[in-house]
Each structure stands twice: as C-alpha cells, then as structure tokens.
Amino acid sequence: MKAVKITEGIYCLPVNLESYKLFEGMWPMPNGISINSYIVQGEQTALIDLLEDVGDKPADFDAEMASIGINAAGIDYLILNHMEPDHTSWLPVFHARNPAMKIFLTGKAKQLLKDFCGIDNNVEVIKDGDTLDLGKGKVLTFYETPNIHWPETMMTYESSSGTLFACDAFGSYGTLNNVYFDDQLSTSQHDFFINEALRYYANIVSSFSTFVSKGIQRLSALDIKVIAPSHGIIWRENPQAIIDSYTRFAGYLNGPAEAEVTVIWSSMYGNTEKLVNNIVQGVRSAGLPVHVHRVPDDHVGLILASAWKSSGIILGMPTYEYEMFPPMAWVLDMFRRKKIWNKKVLRFGSAGWSGGAQRELDQLTEKLKWEFIEPIEWKGAPTDIELDLALKQGRLLADKVKEFCAT
Numbered sequence: 001m002k003a004v005k006i007t008e009g010i011y012c013l014p015v016n017l018e019s020y021k022l023f024e025g026m027w028p029m030p031n032g033i034s035i036n037s038y039i040v041q042g043e044q045t046a047l048i049d050l051l052e053d054v055g056d057k058p059a060d061f062d063a064e065m066a067s068i069g070i071n072a073a074g075i076d077y078l079i080l081n082h083m084e085p086d087h088t089s090w091l092p093v094f095h096a097r098n099p100a101m102k103i104f105l106t107g108k109a110k111q112l113l114k115d116f117c118g119i120d121n122n123v124e125v126i127k128d129g130d131t132l133d134l135g136k137g138k139v140l141t142f143y144e145t146p147n148i149h150w151p152e153t154m155m156t157y158e159s160s161s162g163t164l165f166a167c168d169a170f171g172s173y174g175t176l177n178n179v180y181f182d183d184q185l186s187t188s189q190h191d192f193f194i195n196e197a198l199r200y201y202a203n204i205v206s207s208f209s210t211f212v213s214k215g216i217q218r219l220s221a222l223d224i225k226v227i228a229p230s231h232g233i234i235w236r237e238n239p240q241a242i243i244d245s246y247t248r249f250a251g252y253l254n255g256p257a258e259a260e261v262t263v264i265w266s267s268m269y270g271n272t273e274k275l276v277n278n279i280v281q282g283v284r285s286a287g288l289p290v291h292v293h294r295v296p297d298d299h300v301g302l303i304l305a306s307a308w309k310s311s312g313i314i315l316g317m318p319t320y321e322y323e324m325f326p327p328m329a330w331v332l333d334m335f336r337r338k339k340i341w342n343k344k345v346l347r348f349g350s351a352g353w354s355g356g357a358q359r360e361l362d363q364l365t366e367k368l369k370w371e372f373i374e375p376i377e378w379k380g381a382p383t384d385i386e387l388d389l390a391l392k393q394g395r396l397l398a399d400k401v402k403e404f405c406a407t
C-alpha cells in the first residue's frame with residue numbers, strides 16, 4: 001500500500017480493517033473500516049494519529065510511510081487527537097523506535113497516554129488555539145473538542161491547505177480501496193459513504209450529539225477546504241457535504257429526524273408476526289418510507305442507524321415472563337444508552353394471560369421523550385379486529401410523524 005497525497009507535503013496513511021471484525025468489540029462492519037493517519041511535512045514532519053496493533057496492519061502502515069521516504073526516526077512530532085486504542089494501541093511499539101519525538105495532546109489525553117501506553121516523556125499539553133509551526137508555511141492549530149466522543153478529543157487544522165484533521169468526527173465505516181476522496185466517488189458510492197457515516201454516527205457518536213453540534217458551531221469560523229477524518233473517505237471537493245450530514249445527524253437527537261418509520265419486531269410463535277405486514281401497509285398508505293428489522297436476526301448496530309434517522313418507531317413484541325421479549329429489551333436498552341430520543345412510537349404484541357411487555361416498555365423509555373399512540377395488545381392469535389387496527393394504527397403513526405416533521 002502507498003501513502004495517498006492530499007496536497008504538497010500532506011499525505012494520508014490509511015489501513016483497512018476487514019469486515020469480519022466487530023468494531024469496538026460489538027458493532028458489525030459489513031463493509032470494514034479504514035483507520036487513517038496523516039503526515040504533514042514542512043521543514044519538520046508531524047504524524048497525526050496512529051493505528052490499532054492488529055494483524056499485519058502495522059506492516060501496511062510502515063509500507064505507506066516508506067512509500068514517501070519516511071520512517072519513525074523521521075517523525076519530529078506526533079499529534080494525538082484521540083486516545084481510543086483503534087488509533088493508539090500500536091503506539092508503544094512505534095514510540096520505542098523514536099522516543100525523542102514530541103507528542104502533542106490535550107491535558108486529559110496526557111493521563112490516558114500514560115495509562116494506556118505507559119508513555120509520559122516528551123509530552124506537550126496543548127491549550128485550545130495553540131499552534132505548531134512546521135516550517136515551509138505549514139502551521140498546525142489545535143482545537144479542543146471534548147466528548148466527540150471521548151473526553152480528551154481535539155482536532156488539528158493545517159491553515160495553508162485548509163485541512164481539518166477531525167479524528168472521529170465526520171468519520172464513516174467502509175474501507176478505502178483505490179478511492180480515497182469524495183470527488184472520486186460515483187453517486188452511489190457517495191450515498192454509500194453517507195450511509196456508512198450515519199451507521200458509524202449512530203453506533204459511536206450519537207450519545208454525544210450535543211457536543212457534536214457545539215463542535216461544529218465552534219469550527220464554523222475556519223476556512224475548511226478539506227475534511228480529513230480518522231475513518232473513511234476524505235472530503236476535499238465538497239467538505240460541506242459531510243459537515244451538513246453530521247449537523248443533520250446531531251439534530252436528530254431533539255427531532256424531528258426524517259419523515260420515515262422504522263419497524264422493529266420479534267415473535268416466538270408467529271402471533272405478533274401476523275400484524276407486521278398490515279402495520280407496514282398502514283405506514284406506506286401515508287406515503288412514508290419504512291425500514292423493517294426483525295430481532296434478534298438483525299444486529300442492534302444496524303437497527304440503531306435506521307432508528308436514529310426515523311422520526312417514527314414501531315415496536316412489535318410479545319410478553320415473555322411478565323416483561324418484554326428479552327432480545328427486544330436489549331435493543332431498547334441500547335436505544336436508551338444511545339439517546340434515541342424524541343420519537344413518535346407505536347407498540348403491538350401478543351400476550352398469553354397477564355401481559356407485561358407494555359409496562360416494562362413504559363418504564364424503560366420513561367426518559368426518552370417518546371410520544372406513544374394507543375398500543376395494539378391482544379391475547380393469543382390476532383383476529384380481524386387486530387389486523388384492521390394494525391392498518392389504522394400504522395397509518396395514524398405515520399400521520400403523526402408527518403405532522404412532527406412539518407414543524
């Protein structure tokens with residue numbers, strides 16, 4: 001693999017993690033992910049972020065450095081925007097090759113560097129707005145952007161090229177294979193990376209949406225010509241496209257999100273399942289797009305993205321041991337953790353005798369600012385009454401969503 005030139009003296013060093021891995025040990029990545037480091041060369045050379053110590057990835061990274069005639073000994077400064085191990089777990093090995101390189105990072109990152117990598121020498125703690133002049137017109141400015149998504153995060157801006165090294169912000173899933181920049185993407189590839197950005201956002205960043213909005217606001221004064229994130233495509237033709245996408249994603253927290261509905265359903269013996277088609281038909285009759293996921297077949301990492309983007313959520317689940325069907329409880333607990341807030345919601349489901357799923361659902365979602373419409377709950381197999389109600393309530397929920405999105 002070779003380094004990818006962004007502009008004179010600025011290179012991306014991407015390594016791809018393949019799809020069999022779970023990101024953060026839990027998120028499926030059917031299309032893999034890239035981990036991007038960057039080189040900025042003036043009279044002195046800075047390396048921005050590093051990579052995970054996994055498989056033969058460090059060898060790929062070394063080969064990319066070698067392709068532009070650099071090795072660890074040639075790095076004067078290491079800039080650590082973020083300490084998460086996907087960017088730093090190889091650092092102890094790399095650092096041992098050149099312990100003299102100076103490391104720039106935030107005050108909070110300093111302690112993490114010691115705790116995660118055992119490194120505390122040649123460390124320079126930046127203050128927001130500090131600059132580092134590399135010579136030959138290359139100047140780096142550091143901006144503290146806490147909680148996007150760890151507490152120690154910062155971004156680095158190179159002013160002569162207008163490049164923002166944004167770390168995890170503006171990132172996406174999806175490996176980089178021969179295509180690295182937005183201007184090399186076909187329309188469908190462009191849509192692919194925006195979707196991969198949404199899924200990445202919903203999995204990794206959504207809980208910190210307030211900080212994302214603040215960070216974007218904060219950086220709006222910069223003349224950003226290139227967004228160079230630590231995961232996914234580099235945006236140089238239209239950086240505003242990914243800024244706008246992230247602004248939209250962050251705005252979904254308080255809603256409305258898109259005029260779409262996500263149906264998430266589960267069923268042991270098919271009684272709840274019998275209503276799914278009518279529910280979907282009811283939503284469609286209002287002209288809204290509908291995304292359907294069965295639990296536990298579909299992983300919550302995939303469901304989160306469509307739930308985050310949809311203003312309406314419909315939950316199909318039976319009662320199980322006086323509570324919710326357990327795989328749905330897991331999905332809903334993840335919704336609570338990831339702040340799937342401000343939605344219009346309908347629940348339907350069969351019970352045998354006591355019911356109980358609705359009660360637990362009400363408790364679990366108490367703080368999510370969800371507005372429920374009348375649920376459809378019945379004993380045993382559904383009759384025509386429930387099948388008709390499914391059409392009606394699906395439509396009613398869709399109409400509520402349309403109203404919400406028109407505000």
Ligand SMILES: Cc1cc2nc3c(=O)[nH]c(=O)nc-3n(C[C@H](O)[C@H](O)[C@H](O)COP(=O)(O)O)c2cc1C
Pocket residue numbers: 266267268269270271272273318319320321322323350351352353354355356379380381
């Ligand atoms: C293991 C198990 C536990 C159940 N616990 C309850 C319960 O606590 N209360 C209740 O009303 N029904 C309970 N039921 C009955 C189911 O809710 C009922 O069979 C329902 O029709 C299942 O819907 P499904 O066909 O969509 O899976 C239980 C069923 C099973 C298999």
